[in-house]
Amino acid sequence: MAELIVISTLNGVLFGMLLFLLSSGLTVIFSMMGVLNFAHASFYMLGAFFGYQLTRWIGFWPALVLAPLLVGAVGMAVERYGLRNTHKHGHVAELLLTFGLAYAIEEIVSMVWGKSPMDYRIPAALDFPAFTVFSTNYPAYKIFMLVVSVTIFVALLIALKRTRVGLIVQAALTHPSMVGHLGHNVGRVFMLVFGVGSALAGLAGVIAGPSLVTQSDMAGLLGPILFVVIVFGGLGSLPGAFIASLLIGLIQTFAVALNGSLASLFGPLDPGLGPSPLTDIWNVTVAQIAPILPYLLLVLVLIFRPMGLLGTRES
Amino acid sequence: MLEVRNLHAYYGKSHILQGVDLDIAAGEVVSLLGRNGVGRSTTVKAIMGEVPPQGTIRFKGQDIAGLPSYRIARLGLGYVPEHRDIFPSLTVRQNLILGIKDPRRPGKWRLENMLDMFPNLARRADTPAGVLSGGEKQMLTTCRTLLGDPQLMMIDEPTEGLAPLIVQQVGELIATIAKAGVAILLVEQKLSIAMKISNRVYIMGHGRVVFEGTPDQLKSNAAIREEWLEV
Amino acid sequence: QETVKIGYIDPLSGGGASVGEGGLKTFQYLADELNAKGGVLGHKVEIVPLDNKTNPQESLVQAQKAVDAGIRYITQGNGSSVGAALEDFVTKNNSRNPGKELLYFNYAAVDPSLTNEKCSYWHFRWDASSDIKMEALTNYMKDQPSIKKVYLINQDYSFGQSVRSDARKMLAAKRPDVQIVGDELHPLLKITDFSPYIAKIKASGADSVVTGNWGQDIALLLKAAADAGLKVNWYTYYAGGAGGPTAIKQTGLDHQVYQITEGIPNSGNKAAMDFEKDFRAKVNLSLWYPRAVNEMRMFKAAAEKANSIDPVKVAAALEGMKFDVLDGGEGFMRADDHQFFQPIYISSFGTLADKAKEPFDEENTGWGWHLVSKIDTANAMVPTTCKMKRP
Amino acid sequence: MSNAASPAPAVTKEEPGGALSFYGVWLIAAAALVVLPLIFSSGGSLTSFSLIGIAIIFALSYNILLGQTGLLSFGHAVQYGLGGFLAVHMMNAVASHNWPIPLPAIPLIGGIGGLAFALLVGWVMTKRAGTVFAMISLGIGELVASSSLILRSVFGGESGITTDRTALMPLFGWTFGPQLQVYYLIAFWVLISAIAMYALTRTPLGRICNAVRDNPERVEFIGYDPHVVRYLAYGFAGFFAGIAGGLTAINFEIANSAYLGATQSGFVLFAAFIGGTAYFFGPILGAILVTYLQLGLTNVTSVSLLYFGIIFIGIVMFAPGGIAGLLMKHRPLIRAGSLGMVIPSYLVAAIPTLAFALGAILTIETVARYSGGEGEGSTINLLGIPFVATAPATWAAAAFLLVGGYLVARLTWLRVAEAWDRAATVARDRGYLA
Amino acid sequence: MTAAIEVKAVDKSFGNVGIIRDLNLSVAKGERHAIIGPNGAGKSTTFNLISGHIKPTSGEIRLNGDVISGLRPFEINRRGLSRSFQVTNVFARMTVWENVRCGVLWATGHRYAFWKNVDNLPEVKQRTARILDDIHLSHRRDVPAGLLTYAEQRELEIGITIAGGASVIMLDEPTAGMSHAETDRAVALIRRLTEGRTLVIVEHDMSVVFGLADRISVLVYGNIIASGTPDEIRGNPKVKEAYLGEEID
Numbered sequence A: 001m002a003e004l005i006v007i008s009t010l011n012g013v014l015f016g017m018l019l020f021l022l023s024s025g026l027t028v029i030f031s032m033m034g035v036l037n038f039a040h041a042s043f044y045m046l047g048a049f050f051g052y053q054l055t056r057w058i059g060f061w062p063a064l065v066l067a068p069l070l071v072g073a074v075g076m077a078v079e080r081y082g083l084r085n086t087h088k089h090g091h092v093a094e095l096l097l098t099f100g101l102a103y104a105i106e107e108i109v110s111m112v113w114g115k116s117p118m119d120y121r122i123p124a125a126l127d128f129p130a131f132t133v134f135s136t137n138y139p140a141y142k143i144f145m146l147v148v149s150v151t152i153f154v155a156l157l158i159a160l161k162r163t164r165v166g167l168i169v170q171a172a173l174t175h176p177s178m179v180g181h182l183g184h185n186v187g188r189v190f191m192l193v194f195g196v197g198s199a200l201a202g203l204a205g206v207i208a209g210p211s212l213v214t215q216s217d218m219a220g221l222l223g224p225i226l227f228v229v230i231v232f233g234g235l236g237s238l239p240g241a242f243i244a245s246l247l248i249g250l251i252q253t254f255a256v257a258l259n260g261s262l263a264s265l266f267g268p269l270d271p272g273l274g275p276s277p278l279t280d281i282w283n284v285t286v287a288q289i290a291p292i293l294p295y296l297l298l299v300l301v302l303i304f305r306p307m308g309l310l311g312t313r314e315s
Numbered sequence B: 001m002l003e004v005r006n007l008h009a010y011y012g013k014s015h016i017l018q019g020v021d022l023d024i025a026a027g028e029v030v031s032l033l034g035r036n037g038v039g040r041s042t043t044v045k046a047i048m049g050e051v052p053p054q055g056t057i058r059f060k061g062q063d064i065a066g067l068p069s070y071r072i073a074r075l076g077l078g079y080v081p082e083h084r085d086i087f088p089s090l091t092v093r094q095n096l097i098l099g100i101k102d103p104r105r106p107g108k109w110r111l112e113n114m115l116d117m118f119p120n121l122a123r124r125a126d127t128p129a130g131v132l133s134g135g136e137k138q139m140l141t142t143c144r145t146l147l148g149d150p151q152l153m154m155i156d157e158p159t160e161g162l163a164p165l166i167v168q169q170v171g172e173l174i175a176t177i178a179k180a181g182v183a184i185l186l187v188e189q190k191l192s193i194a195m196k197i198s199n200r201v202y203i204m205g206h207g208r209v210v211f212e213g214t215p216d217q218l219k220s221n222a223a224i225r226e227e228w229l230e231v
Numbered sequence C: 001q002e003t004v005k006i007g008y009i010d011p012l013s014g015g016g017a018s019v020g021e022g023g024l025k026t027f028q029y030l031a032d033e034l035n036a037k038g039g040v041l042g043h044k045v046e047i048v049p050l051d052n053k054t055n056p057q058e059s060l061v062q063a064q065k066a067v068d069a070g071i072r073y074i075t076q077g078n079g080s081s082v083g084a085a086l087e088d089f090v091t092k093n094n095s096r097n098p099g100k101e102l103l104y105f106n107y108a109a110v111d112p113s114l115t116n117e118k119c120s121y122w123h124f125r126w127d128a129s130s131d132i133k134m135e136a137l138t139n140y141m142k143d144q145p146s147i148k149k150v151y152l153i154n155q156d157y158s159f160g161q162s163v164r165s166d167a168r169k170m171l172a173a174k175r176p177d178v179q180i181v182g183d184e185l186h187p188l189l190k191i192t193d194f195s196p197y198i199a200k201i202k203a204s205g206a207d208s209v210v211t212g213n214w215g216q217d218i219a220l221l222l223k224a225a226a227d228a229g230l231k232v233n234w235y236t237y238y239a240g241g242a243g244g245p246t247a248i249k250q251t252g253l254d255h256q257v258y259q260i261t262e263g264i265p266n267s268g269n270k271a272a273m274d275f276e277k278d279f280r281a282k283v284n285l286s287l288w289y290p291r292a293v294n295e296m297r298m299f300k301a302a303a304e305k306a307n308s309i310d311p312v313k314v315a316a317a318l319e320g321m322k323f324d325v326l327d328g329g330e331g332f333m334r335a336d337d338h339q340f341f342q343p344i345y346i347s348s349f350g351t352l353a354d355k356a357k358e359p360f361d362e363e364n365t366g367w368g369w370h371l372v373s374k375i376d377t378a379n380a381m382v383p384t385t386c387k388m389k390r391p
Numbered sequence D: 001m002s003n004a005a006s007p008a009p010a011v012t013k014e015e016p017g018g019a020l021s022f023y024g025v026w027l028i029a030a031a032a033l034v035v036l037p038l039i040f041s042s043g044g045s046l047t048s049f050s051l052i053g054i055a056i057i058f059a060l061s062y063n064i065l066l067g068q069t070g071l072l073s074f075g076h077a078v079q080y081g082l083g084g085f086l087a088v089h090m091m092n093a094v095a096s097h098n099w100p101i102p103l104p105a106i107p108l109i110g111g112i113g114g115l116a117f118a119l120l121v122g123w124v125m126t127k128r129a130g131t132v133f134a135m136i137s138l139g140i141g142e143l144v145a146s147s148s149l150i151l152r153s154v155f156g157g158e159s160g161i162t163t164d165r166t167a168l169m170p171l172f173g174w175t176f177g178p179q180l181q182v183y184y185l186i187a188f189w190v191l192i193s194a195i196a197m198y199a200l201t202r203t204p205l206g207r208i209c210n211a212v213r214d215n216p217e218r219v220e221f222i223g224y225d226p227h228v229v230r231y232l233a234y235g236f237a238g239f240f241a242g243i244a245g246g247l248t249a250i251n252f253e254i255a256n257s258a259y260l261g262a263t264q265s266g267f268v269l270f271a272a273f274i275g276g277t278a279y280f281f282g283p284i285l286g287a288i289l290v291t292y293l294q295l296g297l298t299n300v301t302s303v304s305l306l307y308f309g310i311i312f313i314g315i316v317m318f319a320p321g322g323i324a325g326l327l328m329k330h331r332p333l334i335r336a337g338s339l340g341m342v343i344p345s346y347l348v349a350a351i352p353t354l355a356f357a358l359g360a361i362l363t364i365e366t367v368a369r370y371s372g373g374e375g376e377g378s379t380i381n382l383l384g385i386p387f388v389a390t391a392p393a394t395w396a397a398a399a400f401l402l403v404g405g406y407l408v409a410r411l412t413w414l415r416v417a418e419a420w421d422r423a424a425t426v427a428r429d430r431g432y433l434a
Numbered sequence E: 001m002t003a004a005i006e007v008k009a010v011d012k013s014f015g016n017v018g019i020i021r022d023l024n025l026s027v028a029k030g031e032r033h034a035i036i037g038p039n040g041a042g043k044s045t046t047f048n049l050i051s052g053h054i055k056p057t058s059g060e061i062r063l064n065g066d067v068i069s070g071l072r073p074f075e076i077n078r079r080g081l082s083r084s085f086q087v088t089n090v091f092a093r094m095t096v097w098e099n100v101r102c103g104v105l106w107a108t109g110h111r112y113a114f115w116k117n118v119d120n121l122p123e124v125k126q127r128t129a130r131i132l133d134d135i136h137l138s139h140r141r142d143v144p145a146g147l148l149t150y151a152e153q154r155e156l157e158i159g160i161t162i163a164g165g166a167s168v169i170m171l172d173e174p175t176a177g178m179s180h181a182e183t184d185r186a187v188a189l190i191r192r193l194t195e196g197r198t199l200v201i202v203e204h205d206m207s208v209v210f211g212l213a214d215r216i217s218v219l220v221y222g223n224i225i226a227s228g229t230p231d232e233i234r235g236n237p238k239v240k241e242a243y244l245g246e247e248i249d
């Protein structure tokens, strides 16, 4: 039992940190620009594929730097030539633009790289078990992911505190021309923010690629849960996203680790009952409902605390 | 310092400004008067690049017509728009911070001075600016623009919706600013204020300037007042 | 001569896309092969890809599209959930639109119910149903004394559930001493990280894992096991899927991962191995679906036997038909339920002792599938409850 | 989030001509629905028409939320799917008990299912609008979709629940086996649902929905509780979505969990927005286009999703009011009689634009064939002209069309803008344009 | 006779900042009552409190004798109190006609009806048309409200406010931003439209205030420092000091 708890905690933290790496960029974009970027997970995927390709050409470490920059550049182009013109038509238009973009990116990726998983490997320098708990190995690579996530978190926090970028963007949401009159180049700031957000997604892709699958459907798998993370944590709150990522990582991991069901708690139902929703509910294990939990959490949070865990505003 | 020649501007197809000429020297307080809808706000907006201008606009000798507004602002032209445009979700302090163009090179106005000068704002420094009363918002926008250290400030209808007493205070504030060496272009309805603090006044009608002179000249020219100002 | 179109209804986007794409390439290769030899009764064979996103309802849209386009044959494999919907569709379609019958060639949806309670005259299955495979697998496991604690992990849908319940039932019968220390069902093609499951397997103290997982669900499962250094024996249906071999090699599980299939690359059968070689060279994939080869070749044979490409006649010809399968040996299409019976192979993945005899490795790992046990057609039979309604 | 759609005037203009033209439109629609399958009688068109009909109801129901009330929902498929499931269960029950309920009544059951669920969850969901609502709807959508996999006795797990529509009692000799009969059943429901939803927009509730969309705060001060308004709108949207779900269940004779999921919810959002949420008929156009693309694109290209994405990006960027918005922009010009001033410039612009589009298609297809490994000799059939994917001539043609088309198109579109300006001025002068 | 509005010992603080302190105010039925005071004194806040937009921290508010503090805005509106906003607050995408009609619907008893055709409600139609006439916007009836000029929007704002036929009308700076001519027109309009009703108005334009009001209350720092007829207020030195300053031309 102790073993399972320790290992699940570690796994939960690791998964949570991956979620954070992904959602940090989305938080930055969503909270600052109000854009529900449905293509965020696609940028993550691009990061993974760029990372894979560059790793083959120039090695992992240069790829780690270059791929996020490339993705960031793609993001900036998207902002400059797409979102900027759409902004005035409201958030739904922006959202649909990114929706369409997500489709296009998925197809382009599968056009270029095919639909099968890539053989994207962990760099040799990190391919060893960092430590062993209860005979379970913890690969150095996962620790590396953890370190990167925390570094990003701290760096972003500092950057947001130190610079006025956040204020500028937020102000520009309501009165863009006034921000311009105060001497700020709103267009460039927006492009930068979107670029940084995308680059963060790209970074998550480069890093997660070797550890999970690098495949043309990888965006779809993680997409929706990111929204859970940032809404749950509170829009606009980076620490909120951090905590929410951790929490969701832990909850999902522990839910899987648990074996309980109502049946195991109260004994099986009368077998004569036949299949019914009651028997379904009775027999379902906590592990089976693990994938639902984040959404349950999301709905509850929004009902009882619409600004999210650490958020300060509702929308 | 500011030199506007033959300025035209359109909203869609409607020709609003039909050749406006204006001059403002350094340190001068100039008022732009006129009835509702003659295009005073449009003139200022055209200078700031918010409405596409046609014609010549020179600021400190540099042609600024058609530049993006952030470039114009960085040259030292401050603008307080008609509808105040405070950032409602940001706090008062954050609103002010955004007025500072470059935190590494502070100008002659400091955040602390501003809060000292306006205890009303200081008290509300950490509330979202959206809930300020109308008068407080006006003070906030003016201070915000001042923090950008402009050499020329264009203020559009600063006294709209203000209590009589505050109107006087705003008048005094503008005078203070002017004393600090900032040139001012004031767009006003309230003749009394404009007359009191301006060095010169312009009167607009039908999209162009129809009178230019000192307040005293205007005072003595009842015909002009009647034709272009009164109703 | 009009072409014979075969609608290929399988995922070409979404979580199942990698498997679906592999299947598509296989069928296109096979169509080319037939066409190179003059097609079917002189008709050119064409594969029409129809993306169903692993979704039953979408499959029906695609099937209907196929029907509307005049297509009379469809083939599908990825997902028994889809298979059930398609079988139902085909049955209804054929009874409502006589003269426009549609045949459904199933190459991989192995839920037993498709040839039992749900069976249909218009459905033919070339893959061995999951109970056949489990029968074979447990027969092998029965003789492995090292197996003491078994963990079951499967996808939460009809196929995964049948693997799980058959495994329980058959192990209990054949090896009552074996303990089932875990029995997990997880959502189909939705898990990104299997580490929590691996932790659970580890904590259970299992020495063997039985899983029917396929697609990314097996690749990610094995990958998570590799990361955590979980060393157990794996008894699988589809560990050879993309990404699986790499993960196994990474964990260093030399000949500890078993797979049950109707054919293996290193079968030793000359014709099959030549085929494999050519296939790999042209398609750049290992042959995952030897049954697809049987399906297409047998289709040709049946059409020739019926001397027609009319589905009704082809169906009649297929019933009870005997056929020499790719990897050698004879199989036959049982008329009672339209399940094809053929020799079944259990193989393990690891170092290949004799590169000359076993030339094929997987995913450039240097490791390959090694034959462990072969079950002849006669021993790979299971009864059926099908009450076939014939037209 | 509340400034959901484009700022174009809403469905508010009172039609001149009154009742006659009002009934006229619906009569024409009814007649068109009747004769459509007689003109296009192939199996393919019947299938498409049926799906389009369902999509129309679904998209219109969605627009009760997005266009009329300003609620952006990411989970509209929940009501649609639950309606479908209820319909399937009902059909099975009717068949096994031999109840005297004919098939055409089943969609109503679906509607009731959608309504019931909407009313159940709607109250908490509609407390707030904006992002909070959007996110709750996303959460509820995922929650219901995933839960449906667990409650397999009701939802049938991954494979879903099947039914047989012909097992119900026949009506006037119709068994509803053949697709044609199903088509007419759907057409019937499309017509009455559309009329009902249109009528809804012209009721006091419908108008107050618009008010809530524009300014929920102000609504409170004219005596209305915006929460109640949103709730009612949510209920109606759920009801009609349920009808659409019921029809889908009849059409496919299956309901499975994917019905309830994000893909369906995204589909309907797309359809409504692309069509144009500011006009009642917008979502109808959107439903037609999106369904058609979904069915048709995969037949002609292997990279349909890419075109899908590009088309949507294009519409969002260049016609943010959707197709309806684009069309309606011309109405004042027509009234002012100045449309003729822009038509020639359109025709001129059409040619290079088409060339550009062809260039883009050729490029995409070439790349797709190349990377798809089809390489040698595979041909791209474009407007009847075969292009060999690997031939340098093809690449040159593609590049020429793409670049040349773009450059020329840009110039011609500038001229369109000028022509527009002139035409709009005329319209403004004649008082048809604000 | 009970007062139309009765505010008793109301306090309101945001966080720990007290904005309204022990506010007492009584407006008689049929009276035209102006509230003036420096910017930030809490006039709009007082409006928000009375109309239910925000809830008082303590104290009690009565409308026609009934306690309304704590009720939601729509409940208060249904009891016969209607207000306008300092910032323009119309339904931007709906036409002028629709805007006014929305104001009419509840009061004419159509509520959430989804079984009636709005265009076939003669009473609603007449009333809407009359109000449009009154606010001089009939010629603009089919223009989306968002496209109106500022002054027109302000007039529409008043139209929506009175559309429901409430007995108590509260207007927050209705003439702000208008020119003299427009202001005069608006004042005449307000005078006519509120005939026989109770009016509470906030204004900074003293010509409007003194021209319109029967009584004036002066609010400073959340507290009424003086209340009386226009003449009394004009002569009150405290008011001069806190609000009017030296008389301007």
Ligand SMILES: Nc1ncnc2c1ncn2[C@@H]1O[C@H](COP(=O)(O)OP(=O)(O)OP(=O)(O)O)[C@@H](O)[C@H]1O
Residues within 6 Å of the ligand: B011, B016, B034, B035, B036, B037, B038, B039, B040, B041, B042, B043, B082, E149
């Ligand atoms: N965005 C706009 N679109 C179209 N016309 C406009 C727009 N803004 C202003 N106008 C028109 O342009 C003319 C000049 O407007 P402007 O705001 O410059 O006047 P002003 O002199 O500042 O008057 P005010 O006292 O109203 O501020 C007016 O007739 C006005 O109706």
Ligand SMILES: Nc1ncnc2c1ncn2[C@@H]1O[C@H](COP(=O)(O)OP(=O)(O)OP(=O)(O)O)[C@@H](O)[C@H]1O
Residues within 6 Å of the ligand: B124, B127, B131, B132, B133, B134, B135, B136, B161, E014, E019, E037, E038, E039, E040, E041, E042, E043, E044, E045, E046, E086
């Ligand atoms: N929600 C709120 N949170 C915090 N402070 C608020 C809030 N609403 C109003 N205030 C403060 O309460 C004070 C009174 O504001 P109010 O808007 O009532 O003033 P007012 O008398 O209407 O002024 P004006 O004449 O300028 O409109 C102001 O100082 C304002 O900043």
Ligand SMILES: CC(C)C[C@H](N)C(=O)O
Residues within 6 Å of the ligand: C019, C077, C078, C079, C080, C081, C108, C109, C110, C111, C159, C214, C215, C238
């Ligand atoms: C392609 C296969 C792996 C599908 C699986 N055997 C099923 O029946 O669902």
Ligand SMILES: [Mg+2]
Residues within 6 Å of the ligand: B040, B041, B042, B082, B156, B157
């Ligand atoms: Mg102005």
Ligand SMILES: [Mg+2]
Residues within 6 Å of the ligand: B133, B134, E043, E044, E045, E086
């Ligand atoms: Mg106020």
